[in-house]
Amino acid sequence: MNIWNKYTSIIRDNILTSSQENKDLKYWRDDMFSNTIIYIIPLSVIALIPSVIWAFEEKLYLMVVVDILAVFLAIITGIKKEIKIKKRKLLFIGTVYTLSSFLIYFVGLNSTLYLLAACFLATFIYTFKNQYAPALFNVYISILYIYLYYLDLTPPHNINFKSNELFAVFSNLIFLSFLVCSLVPKLFNGLDESFKKSIHHTKKIEKQNEVLKEITWIQSHVVRTPLSRLMAITNLLKENDNTEEEKTFLIDNIIVSSKELDQVIKEIVTKSESIGSSEN
Structure with missing residues (x-):
């Protein structure tokens, strides 16, 4: 053998x-x-x-x-x-x-x-x-x-x-x-056409998997930063001894973090839509 x-x-x-x-x-x-x-x-x-x-x-x-x-x-x-x-x-x-x-x-x-x-x-x-x-x-x-x-x-x-x-x-x-x-x-010729379609389909799936990995990474890392900041700020706002100046500062940070989070969500939506469009 x-x-x-x-x-x-x-x-x-x-x-x-x-x-x-x-x-x-x-x-x-x-x-x-x-x-x-x-x-x-x-x-x-x-x-x-x-x-x-x-x-x-x-x-x-x-x-x-x-x-x-x-x-x-x-x-x-x-x-x-x-x-x-x-x-x-x-x-x-x-x-x-x-x-x-x-x-x-x-x-x-x-x-x-x-x-x-x-x-x-x-x-x-x-x-x-x-x-x-x-x-x-x-x-x-x-x-x-x-x-x-x-x-x-x-x-x-x-x-x-x-x-x-x-x-x-x-x-x-x-x-x-x-x-x-x-x-x-x-x-x-028929087999060749099938091979080409199969290779094209495989590449499409690989591309979709890469996008899904990016989305997963964004959700687990990028989203977490502004979200954690918002949670921390809201906890600080619960305290009654904040001065007006501190409250203004915290609210400004809420706005910044919200915009940052909104931008991240838009990026996720865009990537998700790209997966849907590639399937068509």
């Missing part, structure tokens, strides 16, 4: 930089990417063994190289320090698409699922200028495979696919890829 915690800590520290303190939508997408890398490295290492054995048995040595290179690049994506997260994502996406393309070429049409997964991952973890870029990648790869198929340049075990099956598989792949590229950005 300690090894796993240390491993996940290394990956997260490399990917989620210290500057990402505000947990906005970008942070959560980066967090999703870091979790993807955390789990994909050990899983890909496990999957590498049977894949390499199969490739050796089929004498597909290029596939062996691609498999090993893909796992190596996945490890580099997570472990290597001082790589900007944008480059990490592009490296990972490129690795997944490359591996998927070779799998389709050597294994067959059953591996088109990897291309769809690549499109899904790319759309989730990276913001493309053209939101349909991952789907277009799948279009290009599909066209390339079909072209190689008609030139009889695909491995022999893939030739048994009929043309209509070929077009059916790739047309569904392209359809689903464009569907993913259409819906996922809408999902993130």
Whole structure:
């Protein structure tokens, strides 16, 4: 467990930089990417063994190289320090698409699922200028495979696919890829709006709390000064041995303290109204 915690800590520290303190939508997408890398490295290492054995048995040595290179690049994506997260994502996406393309070429049409997964991952973890870029990648790869198929340049075990099956598989792949590229950005746009509203609401509450703290401090400290003075003066006025001059002095102080208290109350009212206006 300690090894796993240390491993996940290394990956997260490399990917989620210290500057990402505000947990906005970008942070959560980066967090999703870091979790993807955390789990994909050990899983890909496990999957590498049977894949390499199969490739050796089929004498597909290029596939062996691609498999090993893909796992190596996945490890580099997570472990290597001082790589900007944008480059990490592009490296990972490129690795997944490359591996998927070779799998389709050597294994067959059953591996088109990897291309769809690549499109899904790319759309989730990276913001493309053209939101349909991952789907277009799948279009290009599909066209390339079909072209190689008609030139009889695909491995022999893939030739048994009929043309209509070929077009059916790739047309569904392209359809689903464009569907993913259409819906996922809408999902993130909705989440982004929710995040912004949540952050705005949190800041508003924090501001209101600061005002309430100020009001509390005013009530417990500032109000107490003129109020205590008024109470002391009224006690002095109760005494019958005050001279006219002393009474005048005390009354003047009552007026001053009353004005001071009135000013403090107005300040409290103003701050209270500011809380009410910020809620609207």
